[in-house]
Amino acid sequence: SGEGFLQALVKRPPLSAPARGGAFRVVIVGRPNVGKSTLYNRLATRNRAIVTPIAGTTRDRKESTVSLGGMTFDFADTGGLEDGADEPWKGPPGTPHPGMPQVVLKKTEEAIEDSDIVLFMVDARQGVTEADRHYARWVRKRQGRHRGVYIVANKTEGQLTEQMSQTLEECGRLGFGEPLAISSSHGDGMADFATALVPHYEEWEKEQEAAAEAGLESNRPLSEEEEAEEPVQLALVGRPNVGKSSLLNAVLREDRALTGPTPGLTRDAVAVEWTWGGKAVRLVDTAGIRKSGSRDTTTPLEELAVKDSMNAIHKAQVVVLVLDGSEGMLRKTELSIASMVATEGRALVVAANKSDLSGVSPGEYAKGVIRQVEDLMPDVRAPPVLSVCALDGSGVGSLMRSVIKARERWRARVPTAVLNRWLRKIVFLHPPPRDSTTGGACSLKYLTQVKRGPPEFRVFVNHLSIPADYQRYITKNLQKEFGFHGMQVRLSLKKSV
Ligand code: GDP
């Protein structure tokens, strides 16, 4: 039945993009009492995040999402390197201090392996100890090629003492570059600290973008110029007699540089191609535009319109649903077509034709159509609705501009840095609810676009239990902020500790 058909259409296809990436991770290591937790608490509080210890370990690794200097990263605290007395360790380099419980060392080692940056903290008031030097070598062995290690000299608030400057000098000799002088308890040096991490962070962000780009669905990667020249794959669909053929003719009349063959509208194999405002546009399917007289008469026309539309939608990037604007808004058949456009991941543009016969103002009409579409398809926001008159060509220019713009948004890629700045803002305005089973805080750590045409995003979260409502809050606002009108924005969750 019609209802069943409609329901089948509005069902969302499963999300399929491959898993990759994760948040940027910073881990802090160092002997006990150098001030690791103090720094951790300072940064974590800034973000008002809740510390969630990983259960089942004797000395838990604490992790939190931190916003600092325009970066968002996971920050992990570790059990102190070395347990017990601060004895000098003269054993072979790379072997653990005997006072260090293996389990803690193992956890710290794992935390380093998971990280992009290691902060190696020393106590500037105490100086660089033999154990510090020992663990500096231990860290170096685990640094790898891409991981950054920074020496952080803590407790440097107040006047620079002889001891402090001596420590800073010794830090320089640990082989990880110049130390960052900070005070965890007083907050001194935080700006320099953040600035030092930025280049590494930006490098990582670029890699994430490249990875996301590689994951984008496209058979052949196109250069920017090639992509701009690629014709907009357009379909005109709608019920019979709404004026699809007339509209196409109006468009072609307006165009001075018809590039394809003269449209033989009775031959459905012929694709019509033309340029509009310098952009190539290709009508991918003319089946629905064939004259009804030329086809079999056993199938009801409305049903045929849906079938024809389905084929056309599959080939298109942008679908113009043509309505007879003098006959009211969308009918059931037309709503079916609209929802098919969305669920197939195409961009929808509505053309209200016969504006010369319509008594309603274009603004009012558009509002009504948008309400209808949004009521049926909560995951589609504000499709463009253009009033046109195929007979005199009025509104045709605006319609084509909308079509070209729709394809541009449909294929747009939002830079990761922009996305994450935006994510922080909207999470701040409306934080996610707590996890329903554990009551723990949910945090959205990192957002990246994994696909375009249609846009698809992935958000890294600490709990997969982010409710559908909240996910919709994110997608709605993505649509609003980045102009994804008349198309689905897909979102998937990925857990990152
Ligand atoms: P952790 O064992 O490395 O995590 O060290 P904590 O953060 O627990 O700090 C150990 C001690 O050093 C505590 O008494 C802190 O109050 C103190 N401390 C931490 N940061 C600073 C700092 O910047 N300046 C001073 N003077 N003391 C600090």
Ligand code: GDP
């Ligand atoms: P199709 O079946 O959707 O391709 O519709 P056609 O293009 O064949 O148009 C159906 C009828 O509507 C024809 O008689 C057209 O002349 C008429 N028509 C198309 N566009 C307009 C318009 O903008 N205004 C008016 N008044 N009539 C139109």
